[in-house]
Amino acid sequence: MPSKFVGYLRGTQKKPGERALVQKLDFFILTFCCLMYFLNYLDRSNLANAYVSGMREELHFKGNQFNQINTVFTVGYTIGQVPCNIALYYIKPRIFFPAMMVIWASLTMATAGTHNPQGIMAIRFFQAIAESSTFVGTHYILGSWYTEKELGKRSGIFTASGLAGTMIGGFIQTGIHSSMDGLSGLAGWRWLFIIDGIITLPVAIYGFLLFPNTPSTTTAPYLSAKDRALAISRVPEVDERTPISWSFLKRCFSSWYWYGFVMLWIIAGETESFSSNSLLALYLKAHPGGHKYTISQLNNYPTGVAAVGIASTLFWATLTDFLGGKRYLVGYWIGITGVVTSTMILAKPGSTAVHFAAYYWAGSVYACQATFFAWANDVLRHEEDSLRAVVIASMNMGSNAVNAWWSIVFYSADLAPKFTRGMYAMIATSIALAIWTTGMLYMTHREEKRRPIQNGQVMAEKSQVADEKV
Structure with a gap:
């Protein structure tokens, strides 16, 4: 077993020139996508x-206005999911991704000039639409280039880069607040948004020059x-149909793939609520x-949640790759984690140490991002490409809605x-996730049994057509 695992880490590529190709893909695709997602997060x-570094006081936040801003962002993020993935059919990814980065970088810098929560709400809505291109777009691109045995690990590295953005953001704000607060008459939290926007632009230029698009459209030098x-040749040959047609929509919404994976991510997305809603910082x-x-x-203290998320994401993404794509295991891990950590916080008498431990442990549920989207890519790689793109986008759209x-x-x-x-909502969603994961496991196993029969029928039909032409 150890020797097999070491071999897996070194790479499973066997065709001549395949390892060199994957190394190029990792350098140019994975590096750009990880930097893009890092800056996105x-x-x-x-x-x-x-908010906790002076913005609340300076802009006179009241009640749940902070959550309202997050909700406005989520609405914009939700609206942008499917259109952004469909846009990749009509605009080259090499152009589309960098253009979205420039837009959200500009809006991030504009946040530094706001004077009230309502101004931030307006900016965050349009910023969210631009940022919605990154997560689902990257998972679509990764599924276009990498095989099943390579995908989980790359999805994990990509997801971990976003968590690194969350973790490092706290340290950056600490450094800016201590060294730049009051510089040129601006508060430290305003400088944070200016610097975030500036460092995004060079990565956008890098993507515009070197991102390779998809295997069938690449012109990378x-x-x-x-x-x-x-x-x-490394990915299955599938039908390519336009994603904007009634026949495609009928095919999409009559498929269990759409309903199954969208509901899976809706439930799983809410198990991330401890971390994605910055509950430890608010606590x-x-x-x-x-x-x-x-x-x-x-x-600084909440950065530990992201650190646990990074470790958990890389662990589960690598392990499920090594185990042959058993992504469903993460659903059961999250079910256990959600129930136990919520109970720890609800228990009386509570202590700060126990609450810290619960919030840190809860960070491990971030592992579902990489593994569940890799699961969708695995199952859908034999279906038409546009269906895979829309299902992946719809997963995140449903969750954010x-x-x-x-x-x-909550x-x-x-x-x-x-x-x-x-806490009670977290317990309920964690149990629901374990149950839904079991249902998805049944459906995917049933589909795997059907596929050889379907492929045989397709080959027979093609052979018959060829004979008739002769």
């Missing part, structure tokens, strides 16, 4: 960092004709014991520090 998470042919800000944490502590109101109902900032209502 950095911009997104730094709203919470700014570092990929030879032999590389391109090899890249196309510290309204500590039940009345303890007052410094701005540095408010920014629910999260738009879920965070206000995790509003004025419910801190206990979030009792949210």
Whole structure:
């Protein structure tokens, strides 16, 4: 077993030139996508960092206005999911991704000039539409280039880069607040948004120059004709149909793939609520014991949640690859984690140490991002390409549509520090996820048994057509 695992880590490529091709893909695709997602999450998470670093007081936030801004962002993010993935059929990814980065970088810098929560709401809505291109778009691109045995690990690295943005954002805000607060008459939290926008632009330029598009459309100078042919041969040949037609919509909405994976991610997405809604930061800000944490502590302590998320994501993504794509295991892990950590927070008498442990442990549920989207790519790689693109986008769209109101109902900032209502919701969604995962496991196994029969029928039909032509 150890020798097999070491061999897996080194790579499973066997065709001549395949390992060199994958190394090129990792360098140019994975590097750009990870940097893009890192900056995407950095911009997104730094709203919470700014909120606890003086923005709340300076802009006179009241009640749950912070959650309302997050909801407005979620609405924009939800609206952009499917259109952005469909846009990849009509606009080259090499153009589309960098263009979206420039837009959201500009809006991030504009946030530094706001004077009230309503101004931030307006900016965050349009910023969310631009940022919605990154996550689902990248998973579609990864599924276009990488095989089943390679995909989980790459999806994990990609997801971990976003969590790194969340984690490092706290340290960046701490450094900016200590060294730049008051510089040129601007508060430290305003400088945070300016710097975030500036560092995004060079990565956009890098993508515009070197991103390779998809195997069938690439013109990247570092990929030879032999590389391109090899890249196309590594993934199943599937039908390519326009994603904007009534026949496609009928095919999509009559398929169990759409309903199954969209509901899977709706449930799984809400199990991430502890982390995605910055509950630990809000808990510290309204500590039940009345303890007052410094701005540095408010920014730095929650980074542990993202650190656990990174470790868990890489562990489960690598393990499920090695085990032959058993992505469903993560659903059961999250079910256990959600129930136990919520119970730890609800238990009386509670202690700060126990609550810290629960929030940190809950960060491990971030593993479902990489593994569940890799699962969708695995199952759908034998279907038409446009169906895979829309299902992946719809997964995130469905999750964010629910999260738009879920965070206000269960995790509003004025419910801190206990979030009792949210703890019970977390227990319910964790149990539901374990049950739904079992159903998805049954459906995917049934489909795997049907596929050889279907493929045989297709080959027979093609052979008959060829005979008739002769």
